[in-house]
Amino acid sequence: MASKHYSNLDLINLVDSFPNAATHPVFHAERLGELSILVHDAHTLGYILPSVTAVLKDTKLSGTHWGFSGKVITLAGETVEERSENIRKTTESWRENGIFDVLRGWRNELYTVYSPKGHEYFRLERSACALFGVVTYGASVHMTAYTASPLKIWVPRRNPEKPTYGGLLDNTVAGGISSGTSVFETLVRESEEEASFPENLIREKARAVGHVSYFYQRMKTAGGEEGLFQPEVQYVYDLEVGNNVIPKPCDDEVQDFKLMDVGQVKAELAKGSFKPNCSLVLLDFFIRHGIITPENEPDYIEIGSRLHRLLEFPTR
Amino acid sequence: MASKHYSNLDLINLVDSFPNAATHPVFHAERLGELSILVHDAHTLGYILPSVTAVLKDTKLSGTHWGFSGKVITLAGETVEERSENIRKTTESWRENGIFDVLRGWRNELYTVYSPKGHEYFRLERSACALFGVVTYGASVHMTAYTASPLKIWVPRRNPEKPTYGGLLDNTVAGGISSGTSVFETLVRESEEEASFPENLIREKARAVGHVSYFYQRMKTAGGEEGLFQPEVQYVYDLEVGNNVIPKPCDDEVQDFKLMDVGQVKAELAKGSFKPNCSLVLLDFFIRHGIITPENEPDYIEIGSRLHRLLEFPTR
Known part of the structure; x- marks a missing residue:
């Protein structure tokens, strides 16, 4: 064989x-049209699949953790610590309820997500990064x-x-x-x-x-x-x-x-x-x-x- | 000082x-909106300034050398030789009439422009490449x-x-x-x-x-x-x-x-x-x-x- x-x-x-905007603008635009974007201050921080957005909207936690406006999703919180805490509560509730297979690889290891220009924006469990499409x-x-x-x-x-x-x-x-x-x-x-x-x-x-x-x-x-x-x-x-x-x-x-x-x-x-x-x-x-x-x-x-x-x- | x-x-x-479509999509789209594109078979080969497009449309030569359809410009010719000859006649008439300063640097040196996937598409005098924005x-x-x-x-x-x-x-x-x-x-x-x-x-x-x-x-x-x-x-x-x-x-x-x-x-x-x-x-x-x-x-x-x-x- x-x-x-x-x-x-x-x-x-x-x-x-993932399609490149320079060489494949039509494929890129089409793919973008299907997903939600995690945004801070008009800067895109990550891409989120519709299936994840649906779960995110459906996640019940006390207090405000997320904002939704059309395809734009924002993470609530004034400081790095507040935002990191909000996303931690969200992802831990998903983990406890066994919602995403990818979280079975939970590492207890935090990665940092940056906003322009190189400022720490929040920290996130490593295995959850791909759910938010952050770098x-x-x-x-x-x-x-x-x-x-x-x-x-x-x-x-x-x-x-x-x-x-x-x-x-x-x-x-x-x-x-x-x-x-x-x-x-x-x-x-x-x-x-x-x-x-x-x-x-x-x-x-x-x-x-x-x-x-x-x-x-x-x-x-x-x-x-x-x-x-x-x-x-x-x-x-x-x-x-x-x-x-x-x-x-x-x-x-x-x-x-x-x-x-x-x-x-x-x-x-x-x-x-x-x-x-x-x-x-x-x-x-x-x-x-x-x-x-x-x-x-x-x-x-x-x-x-x-x-x-x-x-x-x-x-x- | x-x-x-x-x-x-x-x-x-x-x-x-030049703005990058990935990181600066709005600037990139705005800049693209201002110019014409040299196209072969739905592939973009180069970008052309409005001032160059105006001269190109105004250039009188016997026979058909160029096609215009909105912002899309095509080079006439069935073979590499025919296309190279068409673009040579065009650029030499510009040079003789002293139309573009950039052609004062005429080198008598031919560069090759490719179409996908790596096929030779035409050859062009080196100093004229930037007029057509070809790679x-x-x-x-x-x-x-x-x-x-x-x-x-x-x-x-x-x-x-x-x-x-x-x-x-x-x-x-x-x-x-x-x-x-x-x-x-x-x-x-x-x-x-x-x-x-x-x-x-x-x-x-x-x-x-x-x-x-x-x-x-x-x-x-x-x-x-x-x-x-x-x-x-x-x-x-x-x-x-x-x-x-x-x-x-x-x-x-x-x-x-x-x-x-x-x-x-x-x-x-x-x-x-x-x-x-x-x-x-x-x-x-x-x-x-x-x-x-x-x-x-x-x-x-x-x-x-x-x-x-x-x-x-x-x-x-």
Whole structure:
């Protein structure tokens, strides 16, 4: 049985799946017409599915938590704390009543949602972010550890028992940035927790090399309700290591690490073996390291642009 | 007298100046409402100012060269050759009659305009591209030559006699990709012509590292009419060199080269000393090399995304 072969652009399409206003204005307008928007001060903070809006309108809590005006939804509260409390009560009542499958992945981990220009607007349980379609800005850091000559990449396999994307391949280090933690300190912590990299190695050798951003509309494989909106930003780091540095699983996230050459990584990408958003970090790595070139990739420009999608929501 | 200080985001705004449909839908729609669009098969190939449309309608040539239907303009011709011939006759008659200042920079150099999906659609004199607002895809290659430790960058100063951006700083190598020439072969040729880099050095050591794209609406400093549309893509290369490799001017484009450290390059960027689109290539270099980081640049994500703008026109 022939298995599916994913081109590099296919891998982008899987993750950057919400229509782009620049290149697909009609699809974009049509999709926007179907949903509600979470708004603050004339700025759109997130997109909400009709099924979620219906539940939101139907949620009975004491006091005013939400405002509705046509397709526009607002979150009540004068301060970050008040707004965070309002959205917490709402989402906890949904969780207690088992309304959304996506909340079964409740993490007790708060993400920050920003309003322009980079002001903290409210904090929200991580697993509930997609219900409001807010940018999980600074949601994660992803690092590729590699040896330079020959170029080989340390690739972990996710624990098969993980509820999402269990058993798929991943980036060497990847982890979420919780409210109140800086990007680099998250990288240091996750590098130790996931790969047993010592702190001083990361502080001395990890290099910030940009970001990857995309607008994902969730598929079944992501768990929970289909169609939820997940605009995301990943901060990207490279770590060049010598042959004496060997990552080791530390927590139960990772099953094992393998040192793969470029051909093996490409083959696994084409088979769809990687967690979808991790494949984007590897495509960006291959572009920056001269593996994917204008000569060997017909969609070079589109791929490079879509790996850095400018999102229509406020940034941190 | 205090001189202007440009932030990194200011440098982007100077060059990526056409409103983005994702983040500024109202401005984008308003601007679109003012102009005509060059169309093929329901695909928009370029934007045309009302002043140019008026001249186009008024241009008398034997035979049919253009179609007009409301705001939609089409180029007549069944083949690439016929279309290229039609647009050549049109632009040459403008040039002979001295109608557009921008055509004083006539180069006798043809650029290719593509239709989806990557098919050559017509070829057009380089200096006339902005009149039709077509993407000068693959318009140029830009390379940064640098020494690694300490990190220093070879920066040329443009010949002060050049009609555009004379005397400003530039990327180590930068040059246009003419019709029929590949990206990498253009890099090899320009590296020899502009910096006297030997061919084998480029073939062995130059590394493709991505692209930079933006949508520029021309200002007075660009020469010719203001407001013309210039959506552009630059293929970006890095060249790490040792202390024994010294670029030397070969043609009359460059006055001299200086080896600047990161602090000097940053200071010249902030003073606006670089040719505007070259500053973007350096910002991308600083992001990829860990000089600009999430910790020291508040607009990190916006800058990284806007350096790779997804253009609303067909790609090569």
